[in-house]
Amino acid sequence: xxxxxxxxxxxxxxxxxxxxxxxxxxxxxxSWKTNKNGNEYVSLELKVDAGKGIRVFxxxxxxxxxxxxxxxxxxxVGMDFSDPPEKDYLPVAFAGKLGGAxxxxxxxxxxxxxxxxxxxxAAELGNTQKPNEATAGDSxxxxx
Numbered sequence: 538x539x540x541x542x543x544x545x546x547x548x549x550x551x552x553x554x555x556x557x558x559x560x561x562x563x564x565x566x567x568s569w570k571t572n573k574n575g576n577e578y579v580s581l582e583l584k585v586d587a588g589k590g591i592r593v594f595x596x597x598x599x600x601x602x603x604x605x606x607x608x609x610x611x612x613x614v615g616m617d618f619s620d621p622p623e624k625d626y627l628p629v630a631f632a633g634k635l636g637g638a639x640x641x642x643x644x645x646x647x648x649x650x651x652x653x654x655x656x657x658x659a660a661e662l663g664n665t666q667k668p669n670e671a672t673a674g675d676s677x678x679x680x681x
Contacts, residue, residue, distance in 0.1 A: 557641045561586040561662040567628035595650045613653035
């Protein structure tokens with residue numbers, strides 16, 4: 538019988554580690570997903586501006602009890618929560634947005650979003666996007 542893998546071929550993980558703290562981020566991608574319970578959420582890939590190109594994955598659930606977090610995220614990236622985009626356009630609207638968050642180390646040893654910062658707090662981190670400022674995710678880049 539052959540072994541499942543060759544331990545001699547182990548390559549050490551040299552992924553850059555970043556200390557927990559407050560960092561600016563750019564939304565690299567966003568997409569709708571559904572969990573095993575049937576709840577829809579937006580899956581976010583955030584590029585954290587910590588000098589090392591770290592990517593953090595986060596989820597924004599759209600259930601009534603979780604909308605507070607969607608609101609915090611939208612405010613953090615300068616979007617108006619009271620006037621959300623159409624459902625199909627939401628991931629496109631999020632892509633390219635800049636914001637800031639407080640990050641902690643999660644159970645698996647990777648950074649996780651603890652909470653999103655207000656635009657004024659994010660500006661202190663070097664995030665210079667103003668609310669409603671055009672980004673790659675704005676409607677001008679949508680072909681319909």
